[in-house]
Amino acid sequence: MSLDFQLIHKDKNTRARAGILKINGIKVETPVFMPVATQGAIRNTPINLVEETGAKIILGNTYHLHIYPGESLIKKHKGLSKFLGWHYATLTDSGGFQVFSLPDKKISDEGIQFRYEKNGQKVFLTPELSIKIQEDIGADIIMVLDECVEYPCEKDYAKRAVERTIKWAKMCKDAHKKENQYLFGIVQGSVYKDLREYCAKELLKLNFPGYAIGGVSVGEGLELLKKVIEFTEPFLPENKPRYLMGVGLPEDLIESVERGMDMFDCVIPTRFGRSGTVFTVRGKIRITNKDYRRDMYPIDISCDCYTCKNFTRAYIHHLFRVKEPLGATLCSIHNIHFYQNLMKNIRKAILEDIFYDFKNDFYANYFHKL
Amino acid sequence: MSLDFQLIHKDKNTRARAGILKINGIKVETPVFMPVATQGAIRNTPINLVEETGAKIILGNTYHLHIYPGESLIKKHKGLSKFLGWHYATLTDSGGFQVFSLPDKKISDEGIQFRYEKNGQKVFLTPELSIKIQEDIGADIIMVLDECVEYPCEKDYAKRAVERTIKWAKMCKDAHKKENQYLFGIVQGSVYKDLREYCAKELLKLNFPGYAIGGVSVGEGLELLKKVIEFTEPFLPENKPRYLMGVGLPEDLIESVERGMDMFDCVIPTRFGRSGTVFTVRGKIRITNKDYRRDMYPIDISCDCYTCKNFTRAYIHHLFRVKEPLGATLCSIHNIHFYQNLMKNIRKAILEDIFYDFKNDFYANYFHKL
Numbered sequence: 001m002s003l004d005f006q007l008i009h010k011d012k013n014t015r016a017r018a019g020i021l022k023i024n025g026i027k028v029e030t031p032v033f034m035p036v037a038t039q040g041a042i043r044n045t046p047i048n049l050v051e052e053t054g055a056k057i058i059l060g061n062t063y064h065l066h067i068y069p070g071e072s073l074i075k076k077h078k079g080l081s082k083f084l085g086w087h088y089a090t091l092t093d094s095g096g097f098q099v100f101s102l103p104d105k106k107i108s109d110e111g112i113q114f115r116y117e118k119n120g121q122k123v124f125l126t127p128e129l130s131i132k133i134q135e136d137i138g139a140d141i142i143m144v145l146d147e148c149v150e151y152p153c154e155k156d157y158a159k160r161a162v163e164r165t166i167k168w169a170k171m172c173k174d175a176h177k178k179e180n181q182y183l184f185g186i187v188q189g190s191v192y193k194d195l196r197e198y199c200a201k202e203l204l205k206l207n208f209p210g211y212a213i214g215g216v217s218v219g220e221g222l223e224l225l226k227k228v229i230e231f232t233e234p235f236l237p238e239n240k241p242r243y244l245m246g247v248g249l250p251e252d253l254i255e256s257v258e259r260g261m262d263m264f265d266c267v268i269p270t271r272f273g274r275s276g277t278v279f280t281v282r283g284k285i286r287i288t289n290k291d292y293r294r295d296m297y298p299i300d301i302s303c304d305c306y307t308c309k310n311f312t313r314a315y316i317h318h319l320f321r322v323k324e325p326l327g328a329t330l331c332s333i334h335n336i337h338f339y340q341n342l343m344k345n346i347r348k349a350i351l352e353d354i355f356y357d358f359k360n361d362f363y364a365n366y367f368h369k370l
Numbered sequence: 371m372s373l374d375f376q377l378i379h380k381d382k383n384t385r386a387r388a389g390i391l392k393i394n395g396i397k398v399e400t401p402v403f404m405p406v407a408t409q410g411a412i413r414n415t416p417i418n419l420v421e422e423t424g425a426k427i428i429l430g431n432t433y434h435l436h437i438y439p440g441e442s443l444i445k446k447h448k449g450l451s452k453f454l455g456w457h458y459a460t461l462t463d464s465g466g467f468q469v470f471s472l473p474d475k476k477i478s479d480e481g482i483q484f485r486y487e488k489n490g491q492k493v494f495l496t497p498e499l500s501i502k503i504q505e506d507i508g509a510d511i512i513m514v515l516d517e518c519v520e521y522p523c524e525k526d527y528a529k530r531a532v533e534r535t536i537k538w539a540k541m542c543k544d545a546h547k548k549e550n551q552y553l554f555g556i557v558q559g560s561v562y563k564d565l566r567e568y569c570a571k572e573l574l575k576l577n578f579p580g581y582a583i584g585g586v587s588v589g590e591g592l593e594l595l596k597k598v599i600e601f602t603e604p605f606l607p608e609n610k611p612r613y614l615m616g617v618g619l620p621e622d623l624i625e626s627v628e629r630g631m632d633m634f635d636c637v638i639p640t641r642f643g644r645s646g647t648v649f650t651v652r653g654k655i656r657i658t659n660k661d662y663r664r665d666m667y668p669i670d671i672s673c674d675c676y677t678c679k680n681f682t683r684a685y686i687h688h689l690f691r692v693k694e695p696l697g698a699t700l701c702s703i704h705n706i707h708f709y710q711n712l713m714k715n716i717r718k719a720i721l722e723d724i725f726y727d728f729k730n731d732f733y734a735n736y737f738h739k740l
Contacts, residue, residue: 073663
């Protein structure tokens with residue numbers, strides 16, 4: 001068992017990369033999108049139907065899982081995959097990201113003091129505790145505890161957060177002992193070029209098996225996101241996977257792959273699916289719109305997901321209208337499949353050195369410019 | 371395409387029967403339990419996972435489907451099966467049963483005037499309209515409009531309801547024209563032996579391809595239910611399927627099969643599943659009970675359903691605790707499978723002439739008498 005990243009091909013016109021990540025015997029083609037099983041389930045969706053979308057790695061949230069059901073129960077199940085009935089790879093975040101949005105947190109160099117929003121339980125999350133929890137949860141890839149700052153963020157504060165992030169990364173690395181589990185570093189630095197560079201260079205000294213760009217998807221928007229990646233990516237090692245945390249919409253993924261990112265996670269496919277917003281090659285549609293009341297087509301005529309092979313837009317519209325939870329399930333499956341298929345098509349375009357053509361075609365359709 | 375019922379074997383000690391119902395090319399082994407897709411879906415449950423339980427016929431509710439999405443949309447999909455993505459047989463009730471529980475209905479010989487509870491829409495449901503709606507919904511088996519009385523019910527009123535039921539049965543039969551769709555008669559008569567006999571004999575003159583016992587599961591309890599079946603069953607033709615409407619718990623099914631019933635439907639598997647009540651060979655359990663918080667066994671160790679093959683009680687308990695809708699899905703799948711498996715085991719016992727042994731063993735386990 002090991003983690004092995006092979007860079008297969010670099011697009012000749014962009015920084016887009018196609019690779020193969022082998023994690024404990026699971027083969028994951030990159031660029032890859034990881035659906036999010038926030039509280040121990042991909043919401044509303046039987047895990048076998050998630051597997052049918054082609055997803056090979058999913059993400060669990062340490063913050064939520066620590067409280068319910070607690071990591072000891074997951075450990076008792078021999079890890080997150082077995083707990084969920086999932087047969088492929090898993091990744092957990094450090095728990096930090098959720099904490100930074102809480103109102104009454106206190107951050108010191110030792111860790112983060114907070115109360116769990118749902119039950120008031122007090123937690124003091126230290127780098128060591130985050131690693132301990134993640135070891136017990138037992139995902140294949142785990143993340144260092146970092147300090148994720150808001151956007152916008154004063155440079156002075158961003159600098160202090162970077163220093164803390166570097167310090168915590170060392171502490172996490174020292175604390176992490178579990179075999180066949182791979183700890184990724186996270187580059188912070190808000191939107192400041194010199195801080196991103198500094199953070200990346202310091203983390204590289206710790207020789208993590210993979211690196212993430214964190215502190216994005218916090219309201220900075222696509223244009224700044226692109227800049228942050230452009231600031232940071234040149235300092236990340238070419239032979240290791242690069243994970244852009246918490247991103248995003250299809251266009252965010254495309255722009256980020258173009259700038260050299262390999263791994264992504266986001267709740268959008270399931271969150272949008274729950275409310276009936278579904279992705280198609282011709283853009284997003286709201287299946288609850290009355291236009292679809294008698295629409296006999298599948299959500300996306302070019303899609304071969306479980307939902308599109310079996311159900312019409314009119315049927316799914318009906319399910320939402322009568323508040324039948326199966327509607328959320330069918331839309332979530334479709335959206336997860338849409339994302340998996342998007343990444344597959346992106347990868348194919350990279351391998352054929354036609355990433356720009358792919359992107360232009362995709363946007364022309366997706367943004368109705370055809 | 372046709373409806374064909376073959377009586378394969380009668381248990382030598384009881385009135386239990388094993389048969390094969392061939393409906394438009396679908397083979398359904400009887401006794402059979404039909405899960406209920408009230409509003410166009412088995413609640414919370416992807417239909418492919420319902421198919422995996424071995425179910426071969428499901429029921430849709432005409433009352434709900436008439437309002438949302440309306441039968442014309444279902445007709446446009448070429449029938450209920452295609453609308454739902456279901457590959458086997460379907461049955462619809464007449465819409466009458468739901469109406470009888472409404473507060474402001476008005477019943478006359480012409481039909482039933484009511485308002486749809488969810489949107490106030492006024493409907494005048496006549497025998498002809500019920501048939502017209504059911505023809506458009508396009509189930510393989512449809513039901514006559516009948517007058518289902520409450521329990522308890524004065525004999526005078528029950529008698530009038532029986533007369534109306536007979537009259538409406540004739541009107542339904544005259545109105546029904548669709549090919550490859552089979553209209554069953556419904557015997558009413560509350561708990562009165564002579565009324566049940568009279569109703570059955572009158573309906574037999576109309577030569578329906580199958581007969582139901584209606585007006586049960588309205589609060590009369592198992593002892594009276596058994597009597598009603600015993601009153602009625604001797605007057606039903608042996609070579610036609612007998613459908614006991616809206617029943618019930620596992621013990622209700624066993625007692626009813628013992629008394630010669632072949633077909634059943636009930637929302638119990640999914641309704642109980644939604645709230646975390648699941649069936650096991652050792653009786654019902656509430657998965658939300660804290661006893662199951664760290665329970666590493668499947669819901670039922672002897673069960674080979676999707677849920678039991680892949681998930682622990684602790685996992686499902688966790689899903690309910692964090693209000694993850696997947697918990698309802700997994701419990702519904704298990705319960706539907708439990709019912710399918712129960713019917714399979716009942717049928718096997720009938721074929722082997724050991725129905726009583728099966729029943730005694732089942733009860734001993736189920737009611738913890740072992």
